[in-house]
Amino acid sequence: MGGISPDKPSRQQLEFLGYLRPVGRAGVRNTLLVLGINGLITPTARRIAQALPGCKLAATPYGRGQLGPDKDMHFAQLVGLGSHPNSGATLIVGVDRPSADAVAEAIAARSGKAVAIATLDDVHEDALALTALAVRRGGELARLLSTQRRVPVPVAELFVGIECGHSDATSGLVSNPLAGALADRLVDCGGTAVIGETLEWLGAEHVLAERAIDGVVGAAIVEAVAKRERAVAALGVDLLYNNPGHENVRGGLSSIEEKSLGAIAKAGERPIRSVLAFAAPPPCTGLHVMDGPGFSPESLTGFAAAGAQIMLFTTGPGNSFCSHVAPTIKISGHPATTERLAAQIDFDASPLFLAQASLAAMADSLFDYLLDVAGGTATWGEIFDEGDECFARFGGSF
Numbered sequence: 001m002g003g004i005s006p007d008k009p010s011r012q013q014l015e016f017l018g019y020l021r022p023v024g025r026a027g028v029r030n031t032l033l034v035l036g037i038n039g040l041i042t043p044t045a046r047r048i049a050q051a052l053p054g055c056k057l058a059a060t061p062y063g064r065g066q067l068g069p070d071k072d073m074h075f076a077q078l079v080g081l082g083s084h085p086n087s088g089a090t091l092i093v094g095v096d097r098p099s100a101d102a103v104a105e106a107i108a109a110r111s112g113k114a115v116a117i118a119t120l121d122d123v124h125e126d127a128l129a130l131t132a133l134a135v136r137r138g139g140e141l142a143r144l145l146s147t148q149r150r151v152p153v154p155v156a157e158l159f160v161g162i163e164c165g166h167s168d169a170t171s172g173l174v175s176n177p178l179a180g181a182l183a184d185r186l187v188d189c190g191g192t193a194v195i196g197e198t199l200e201w202l203g204a205e206h207v208l209a210e211r212a213i214d215g216v217v218g219a220a221i222v223e224a225v226a227k228r229e230r231a232v233a234a235l236g237v238d239l240l241y242n243n244p245g246h247e248n249v250r251g252g253l254s255s256i257e258e259k260s261l262g263a264i265a266k267a268g269e270r271p272i273r274s275v276l277a278f279a280a281p282p283p284c285t286g287l288h289v290m291d292g293p294g295f296s297p298e299s300l301t302g303f304a305a306a307g308a309q310i311m312l313f314t315t316g317p318g319n320s321f322c323s324h325v326a327p328t329i330k331i332s333g334h335p336a337t338t339e340r341l342a343a344q345i346d347f348d349a350s351p352l353f354l355a356q357a358s359l360a361a362m363a364d365s366l367f368d369y370l371l372d373v374a375g376g377t378a379t380w381g382e383i384f385d386e387g388d389e390c391f392a393r394f395g396g397s398f
Contacts (some may be wrong), residue, residue, distance in 0.1 A: 010398060014154060014155045014156075015153060015371075016153060016155060016158070017151065017376065018150060018151070018153040018372045018374060019148055019151075020074045020153070021112065021114030022030070023110065023113060024083075024110070024114060024307065024308075025087060025159060025307060025309060027084075027086045027087045027310075028086055028376075029308060029325075029327065030145055030148055030185045031054060031145070031202075032052060032056070032088065032090075032092070032141050032145060033055065033056050033057075033058060033082060033087035033089070033166060033325065034052065034055050034057045035058050035059070035078065035081060035090055035092050035093065035103075035181025035213055035303050036058070036059030036093045036094075036136065037059045037078055037092060037093070038060070038062075038094050038099070039060060039062050039063050041059075041066070041093050041120070041128075041379065042059040042060070042135075044093060044130055045057060045059040045093040045314075046059060047131075047150045048091070048093060048131055048135055048138065050100050050135045051131070051137065051138075052091075052138045053349045054142070055138065055142065056100070058081045059390070060074070060078070060391045062393065062397070063099070064397075065118045066397055067395070068396070070394040070396075070397075073278060074199060074391065075102075075106075075391065076108065076278075076280070077301065077391050078103050078250035078306065079103060079305075080106055080279045080304070080305025080307065081301070081305050081325060081389060082107035082111075082230075083106075083111040083113070083176075084114070084304060084305075084325045085309050086309060086325050086326060087112065087113070087265040087325060088148060088343070089113055089115065089141040089144060089174070090113065090114075090115050090141075090143075091116050091117075091141055092104050092118070093106075094117070094119040095120050095221040096120070096248040097117075097121040098313060100119045100309045101117065102119045104211070106262050110309070113134075114141055114144060116137040117324060118130055118218070118338075127137075129354060138328050148210070150375070153184050154190070155186070155189045155190070156190030157193065158186060158283065158309060158370075159193070159194075159282070159306075159307055160183070160192070160193045160194075160308060160311070160312060160370070161193075161194050161195075161196070161300065161303030161304070161306075161308035161310075161312070161323075161329075162179050162180075162183060162195050162247040162267075162311070162312045163195075163196070163201075163266075163296050163299055163300055163311055164179075164197075164266060164269070164313070165294075165313060165314075165321065166315050166317050166318060166319040167262060167294040167314070167316050168317060169348035170318045170334040170336065171262055171263075171315065171333070172261065172263070172331070173353065175314035175315070175332060175349050176262055176263065176265035176266045176314050177333065177359060178331065178333070178349050178352060178359065178366060179265075179266045179268075179312045179314050179366075180266050180267055180393075181268060181270065181359055181363035181366075182268075182312065182366050182367055183270065184269055184270055185363060185367050186370075187268070187270045187285070188270075190285055192282055192285045192286060192287075193268075193286075194276065194282065194287070194288045194303060194306065195266050195267045195289055195290070196262075196289065196291075196292040196299045196303065197222050197234075197263070197296075198225055198292060198293065198294065199225070199229070199294040199380055200234065200263040200264075200290050200294055201221070201289075202229065202261055203222075203261075204260035204263075204264050205221055205260075205275065206222065206263055207264060208221050208267065209270060211267075211269075211272050211291075212269055212271070213229070213272065214298055217272060217274060220275040220277055221235065222292040232311070263394075266312075266314065267287060268287065269313045271286070272287055273286040273287060273288055273290055274289075275288070275290075276291065276306060276396075278293075278392060279292075279301075279302050280306055281306050282306065282307075284326050290303065292301055296313070296319065297321055297390035298319055298390050298391075298392040300390075301372055301392065303323070304323050304324075309327075309374070310328075310373060311323050311326050311327070311328040311329065312329050312331060313328050313329065314330075314331045315330060315332050315337070317334065318332065318344060318345070319336055320344055320381070321386065321388070322379070322386045322387040322388075323389065324387030325389065327378070327381070328379055328381045329370065330345050330347070330379070330380065331345070331347045331349055332348070332350070333349035333353040334353070335350040335353060343384075344372070344381075345375075346369075346379050346381075347361060347366055347369055
């Protein structure tokens with residue numbers, strides 16, 4: 001795990017093999033995305049995706065009856081996923097033509113890529129006829145994608161989302177500092193990295209704030225945590241008895257502060273340039289933090305909607321969830337986990353835990369492996385189709 005063959009790109013070459021896009025970052029994959037934009041259409045979108053081998057499906061169970069910030073954020077997630085660099089083209093499956101047209105126009109404007117639409121409006125509400133229409137249109141897009149080839153791309157075009165899940169003591173001691181060292185290397189090469197899960201900063205937000213590029217960003221980091229803490233307290237919930245979770249406690253974490261200090265180690269040591277809204281693309285290269293939900297399925301989708309082409313996902317005892325549109329590199333420093341989950345953990349960081357390798361050496365190896373995955377090597381999550389996208393809600397339906 002984590003090896004790289006001599007003929008693959010190395011960190012010193014500062015390139016990976018990717019797919020150039022008309023606008024924005026290059027893709028590390030070149031798949032057709034079937035994007036179901038309304039909950040009513042999800043079963044049909046799933047059937048369409050099954051008929052188009054090799055495509056990716058992102059289908060929301062929501063999409064109507066949403067107002068205000070919830071509606072805006074839902075639209076942002078749809079457009080972000082539809083514009084993702086790893087999606088060479090997008091097939092939108094919807095209920096009504098106006099909402100599908102709005103999403104398609106926004107995707108085309110942001111990415112410049114091919115977009116096709118198929119809705120129930122087009123076929124007089126016949127879901128079976130919609131399936132046939134969409135499969136034909138999706139097939140045309142897939143044919144177009146098959147003509148595209150990988151080319152050398154500067155490492156500076158990489159944007160990596162860094163996540164942790166089912167953390168234990170080895171996460172804060174080994175895997176998260178390793179992910180942070182990778183983030184430092186990527187930023188030093190001109191690339192971009194992001195961490196999220198705002199409530200995972202609780203008790204350590206001042207440490208992150210001290211690394212902000214200016215007082216405005218520092219204050220935004222502190223306020224992002226305080227705002228979520230106030231919202232939870234208003235519901236009568238005490239976070240001290242909900243976070244760390246049971247799996248964290250079993251893994252040796254004793255308090256939210258201890259968990260948070262380990263979690264923010266994923267951010268490395270470079271200056272924090274901005275606090276991103278959920279699903280928002282970063283305004284510049286470098287290290288960013290995203291104000292978002294505190295659990296990995298929604299957090300990863302937020303990173304993907306922001307345009308992250310690859311995810312690093314650290315875990316202690318194991319966590320199989322992956323992004324569906326972005327290859328997710330699973331990392332563990334727990335020797336028992338890497339042995340037990342050899343077909344789930346992509347990068348074995350246990351030599352660092354066992355003092356058999358230095359942090360610098362392991363970070364170099366992880367960087368090389370990152371470029372290997374960017375160039376086409378499949379992660380275990382891709383092989384076993386563990387990926388999904390989980391749309392976050394910011395309010396109830398009306």
